[in-house]
Amino acid sequence: MHQFDHFQAFEHAIEEARQNPKISFVMESTISRFYGEESLQSVDIKNIKTGEVTNFKTDGTFIFIGYVPNTEFLKGKVELNQWGEIVVKNDMSTSVEGVYAAGDSITKKFRQVTTAVGDGTIAALASSAYLNELKKKMNN
Template identity: 65%
Template sequence: MNEIFDTIIVGAGAAGLTAGIYASRAKLSTLILNEGAVGGQMVLTEEIANYPGVPTTKGYMLANNMKMQAKSFGCKIKSNVKIKSYKLEGDVKNIELEDGRVFQGKSVILTPGGRPRSLNIEGEDQFKGKGISYCATCDGDFFTDKEVVVVGGGNSALEEAVALTTFATKVTIVHQFDHFQAFEHAIQEAKNNPKIEFVMESELRGFYGNGQLQKVKIEHLPTGIMSELSTDGTFIFIGYQPNTEDLADLIELNMRKEIVVDSDMKTSVKGVFAAGDCINKKYRQVTTAVAEGTIAALSVSEYLRS
């Protein structure tokens, strides 16, 4: 007969690994199912310099330390698996993999994470972490006294562009329309900053460099004229996409497809909790994911006791 775990965690990013640490240390039988490489967005971050108590470290190293810590408490981790279906209702939850294996748990913590929307243009994959970033808070200080490009025209793009001027000598905002979609105060703050320049009605068409990003190709949409701009880095802020496609009919999501949770990380389904970049929240940092993973695991412990 299959083992019924006290909790099954879906996803091994910062939130999932933290939940695994707390749940397994609380002597709950814990299984993490992860579709990709352990570490989630952490492994895509070249360096992490703002994790409290940890000197600047590689993202993959922080992820590996979390993984080893979880396993040391007895947490089981199965990586590179593909989930076929979920059955989340009832006292025992079932998760079926595409290879036919079925895992059962008395509770589930959903931490599938999310991903920044990509431009999907030439060179983007090549220069991720080598000049291309999706997080100014994470990577802004690596561009001190350098020139950078920001792509986007919403609140995040303009606010992050202003934040980047703390480090960069020049920030060029490239936006596809002749107007911004941000709040007026964000627009004015960006326009009033002497370090920020604007390239409107334009889109990036490619990233180029030799090992490290050195320039971008830009198309002016009304004319089709192509130009090149030398840059040390590019920050892309065109939205965020939670990895919740398989959960749409099973659990309450908001209009942005994020999982709706309360302050205890409880979802709309009894015994199912969620944490990390997949939930409804404003800030997406390793530290916020860790906090939410902690709360989710503690809430699971309380749920199982009751």
């Protein structure tokens, strides 16, 4: 199951998954509910575009990507996209001057520890440069 109409992964990995007869693809959908008493019995799958909900019998799920970023407190303060991710420029600056963001809560293609560390470095350097410029303006 994938929330988008296309995958954000390496083509060879996508093709390998497509070749596996045990894997089915449900695009532009999310799991909206889990059912079961002692163990999982089924899930409701909601199509993001149509809103249609389909019940799918399963005894297990494996969530390996996908999350809801913890950005609710930023609504109305900085620009967020439809998924609640913080919209940033290349220097990690947000829609609010002097506010920077980094890591898995920003809009980006790859979500790995190494990319988050890189984002943090960029945000730190850019915010330092911003503060230096602000300091110069205040001293003039």
